[in-house]
Amino acid sequence: MKLIPFSLKCLLGLLIATGLGQVAQCQTATWNNTGTGAWQEPTNWTWSGATPYPSLPTTTTPVLLNNGGTITVQDTSQSAAAFSINSGTLEVTKASSGGMLTVTGTFYIADAAGSTGSVLLDGAGSVINKTTSGQTMIAARGNGSLTVSNGGKFTTTITTHVGRYAGSNGLLNVKSGGEMAVGTLLMGYQGAATVLVENGGLVKTAGAYVAGYGQDLNRNAGTANVTVTGTGSKWTATSFYVGHSGVGSLVVNDSGVVENSSTAYIGFYNGAEGASPAPIYGTGTATIETGGAWRSTGALSIGTGGSTGTLNVATAGLMQVGAAGAGTITLGAGGAVNIGADPLLADAVPAAPGIISAATLTSTAAGRALTLFHSDVSGGYYLTKTGAAAGAHVALAGGLALNALAGTTTLVAGNTFTGGSSIGGYTGTEARLIINHEGALGSGPVVVKNNGVLEVAGSLAPITLQGLTLEAGSALAFDAHPSGGSSDLVxxxxxxxxxxxxxxxxxxxxxxxxxxxxxxxxxxxxxxxxxxxxxxxxxxxxxxxxxxxxxxxxxxxxxxxxxxxxxxxxxxxxxxxxxxxxxxxxxxxxxxxxx
Incomplete structure (x- = not known):
């Protein structure tokens, strides 16, 4: 039997395009210009595989960029069956009408381990459209970046990764009116990811997974850091996970907005107890500050299922859960919520308070705390859905504990939490907790520590406590009864x-x-x-x-x-x-x- 020679490059092209399920010809187009050149110039391409060769890549042609060159797609419409960068840059930009690139299969930036690749998508009318099957990977195994700016738009309904495999390092930057509209977005699946949405950038996804998601026998858990910042910057998603099964952080600030229509998690896990391999537990931190807002239509879970999660709400940042704040925030055994700064951080100092807009903040585990570590000592901050006296009450329930370390906070209505209250105890700062309802402190014990003040506002019915500890340097504050006696206890x-x-x-x-x-x-x-x-x-x-x-x-x-x-x-x-x-x-x- 006669063996027919088969080009290795052709085989590589076939493997790249296999994810498409549609390869009409075994041909691969490799970029040969080590400088900067236009996609539509035929001499910039070297062909391998079956002949005859077309003049330019088409929807049946895998494309390789491996030589450090720069491909430009400007004011022209081009296509490929698959696209892979292991060394070099792709620029889809606008001079007059904008460039367009359609890729029907996989789209990999920095595919090989140790490789470097980047893509710039810039200008209104400039579009990369990733159709049909095959995932997008920004830093599959190497160091890769995608920048979408000034009205450029990247679209796909298929899963997109930033930092896919262990050892990868991916950067996604959506800014200045750029738009990223994808299916599920996985950041730091097993590698490292940085995502920056700024200056009016827009991201639309189905599920959003900040760090982790998958697990395999290699037990690689990824890391991811996401920032949504600036007026007009927005991320909309169905579900949103911060620290799914890796280490993830989300910062929303300077009027940036995150919105999800389903449930949200800070800290999650992948796997089942008793299964082999054992579950991977994620660690997530979300910081909403300086006028940023995260609005979750569904419930928010923090540190549940064996994971670790922390929510920080500071400097007029807003965490809204449920329509109009009618939802529930649930802390698990690894959950924590801080209004102001996180006191556990090194050199922590109180920050201006943010706002939690939710009907209920509860804990399924005893002693998980809502910590007040803020800098407002005016008496104008209330634990309500608006942060003001006229706002609706945020009910504290379950095994939750209340830990007031700094700032002045007023509780306006009754609560049912059982984890107890601690006021003061942080060196150099005063914590004042003002009670405006006889049931505000729930049913747990109360400890007032050094620099802590428990104040009763006005004339209330007796406040019933399980127990009370007053330490050196602590204080109680209340108004005197005009005639004294024993019938009007505080x-x-x-x-x-x-x-x-x-x-x-x-x-x-x-x-x-x-x-x-x-x-x-x-x-x-x-x-x-x-x-x-x-x-x-x-x-x-x-x-x-x-x-x-x-x-x-x-x-x-x-x-x-x-x-x-x-x-x-x-x-x-x-x-x-x-x-x-x-x-x-x-x-x-x-x-x-x-x-």
């Missing part, structure tokens, strides 16, 4: 009161509205009732700050009482001295039924 504790202070740094009680006290010379008011034990010496651990001098705190049975040692005017001193005992006994027997 706090009722179901369990214990723990006082942890010393002689040098005490616990401060800020008493407002002291001018309304009707009888300051004989004033005492039970403001806190303890159902359990009181640990600590009440008489020595408190100091009172008030417009009425001489106020102090003492213990009577299971109550903390606010008294006043007021020095009377000289004209009344003799009368008060003569009747002190009788008045004191009569007042206590008539008004304070202690037991």
């Amino acid at each position: 706090f009722t504790l179901e369990n214990n009161l723990s006082l942890v202070a010393g002689e040098t740094e005490k616990i401060t009680i800020h008493v407002g509205n002291a001018a309304a006290i009707t009888d300051p010379e004989l004033y005492d008011w039970a403001f806190l009732e303890v159902g359990g034990d009181i640990t600590g010496d009440v008489a020595s651990l408190f100091e009172v700050v008030s417009d009425l001098p001489g106020m102090y705190v003492f213990q009577r049975d299971g109550f903390l009482v606010l008294g006043a040692a007021v020095i009377p005017e000289p004209g009344r001193a003799v009368l008060l001295l003569a009747g002190f005992m009788g008045l004191g006994l009569r007042r206590r027997s008539a008004r304070v039924p202690w037991h």
Whole structure:
């Protein structure tokens, strides 16, 4: 039998185009100009495979760029069966009408390991249209980039990768009115990806996966960093994952917008428990800041299913979940939400607060925290869907914990969270939590630490707490009851009161509205009732700050009482001295039924 010679280049072209499922002829066009040349110039192409050769590549011709040259497609329409860059640049640009390139099969930038390739798509009317089957890979195995700018448009309904295989490094930059409209976009599948949408760039995808997605026996988990920034910059998707099964970050700032119509995840996983290979758990961080907005029509899950996820909302950034903020944010065992900055970062300082617009923020795991670490001390920040007093309440539920480390925040309505509240404790910053509803602190224990202030706004029904710990340097703030007595408590504790202070740094009680006290010379008011034990010496651990001098705190049975040692005017001193005992006994027997 006679063997028919078969060109290796032809075989390579066939393999590249196989993803198409449509190769009419075994021909490959290889770019031969090491400088810059026009696609439509026939002499820039070297052909291999079956003859006769066409003058230019067509929809049945795989194209290779391997020599470091630059191909220009300007104000002309060209096509290829597949396109692969291992060294060089493709420029589809506009001088008058714009260039167009149609690729019916695979489109690979930096296909080989260690290779370098780039594509520039620039100018209104300039289009790369990737049709039918075959994926797009920006940095398949090497270092690849795609820039879409000034009205240029890249379109495909097929999956697109940025940083596909381990060792790859991909960059996608969509800017200045450029548009990227693709099917599923996978960033850092197993390699590394950077995606920048800026200055009015637009990205439209089905699913968006920032870091990871797939897993295989090599156990390679990718990394990806995505930024959407600037007025008019926008990314729309169905589902959105940050840190799917790799390490991913999303930053939306300077009026940039991300919108997804289905569910969103910060931190996810790939695989099933008990399966082989074991699941890969992702780590995701999303930071919404400086007027940026992420709007998820579906629910948002953070750090669920074994993954780790963190949401930071700062400097008027908006995280909206559900239509008009009617959705739910759920924290898993690895989830965290920070309003302001992330205090766990090195050299962290409080940042201006952002806004969470959701009906409910809850946790399926005990103790996962909403942390307040912001710089607004004006009293004008409220935990509402708008950040203002008139906004709708954001309910805190489940095993969530509340951790106020910096800034002044007001809670406007009742909550059901059980993880407890911690106020203060961060060196150099004051945290003030203002309670505008008797059920605002849920049902967990409350700890007020150094530099922490728990303030009760106005006159509320008694605030019932599971337990209360007041540490050295902590403070309570509330308005005085005009006539005192024991019928109008500020706090009722179901369990214990723990006082942890010393002689040098005490616990401060800020008493407002002291001018309304009707009888300051004989004033005492039970403001806190303890159902359990009181640990600590009440008489020595408190100091009172008030417009009425001489106020102090003492213990009577299971109550903390606010008294006043007021020095009377000289004209009344003799009368008060003569009747002190009788008045004191009569007042206590008539008004304070202690037991």
